């Protein structure tokens with residue numbers, strides 16, 4: 001199972017995916033936001049999983065983004081923390097979720 | 099030179115010290131703030147220096163805080179990012195700097 005297809009399986013089978021690092025406050029803010037909105041999500045803690053840095057490189061190849069948090073909704077790349085909060089302010093976040 | 103005294107030398111000889119990690123956006127926000135305020139600072143990038151994790155433990159012993167950013171002004175412990183921004187909103191940050 002290559003890290004790329006592992007990434008693909010995650011990204012298409014779970015509605016909201018947050019690629020994250022467990023110690024990162026920016027990732028924490030994004031998780032808080034989805035919790036406040038009562039939107040369930042899957043968080044992949046790249047610092048805690050065995051192939052974390054491979055997965056981070058696979059995500060770079062897929063989305064052009066190497067940083068965390070890296071948010072996908074229904075397979076669509078939303079972006080980082082600022083992108084996610086901007087999408088929420090525009091009302092787009094809940095649209096993507098629903 | 100123990101990491102504790104290295105920390106002490108830094109903390110007392112430079113006016114604003116930010117114990118930081120180079121990849122961390124919360125640390126970045128605090129540096130941006132001091133830049134906007136035109137306040138010079140020293141940033142210790144704990145992930146980039148040789149005894150970084152020793153220094154992080156020494157800071158925990160000294161300030162009770164293990165997270166980054168960890169801000170000291172004139173030897174006084176201000177705290178993390180939220181503490182620093184709150185101090186700024188109260189007008190206390192510039193008082194400490196001056």
Ligand SMILES: N[C@@H](CCC(=O)N[C@@H](CS)C(=O)NCC(=O)O)C(=O)O
Pocket residue numbers: 021024026066067068069079080081082083121122123124
């Ligand atoms: N503006 C971006 C900042 C993203 C960012 O710089 N993330 C940092 C952690 S806070 C990062 O991924 N650094 C590189 C790394 O940890 O591999 C956002 O809003 O998400």
Ligand SMILES: N[C@@H](CCC(=O)N[C@@H](CS)C(=O)NCC(=O)O)C(=O)O
Pocket residue numbers: 023024025026119122124164165166167177178179180181
């Ligand atoms: N509320 C704190 C959050 C501090 C925090 O959780 N920092 C994270 C990085 S964003 C941390 O230091 N994690 C443990 C580590 O990196 O050693 C603040 O405002 O500074």
Ligand code: FES
Pocket residue numbers: 023024025026027121122123124125
């Ligand atoms: S590691 Fe500090 S905000 Fe991401």
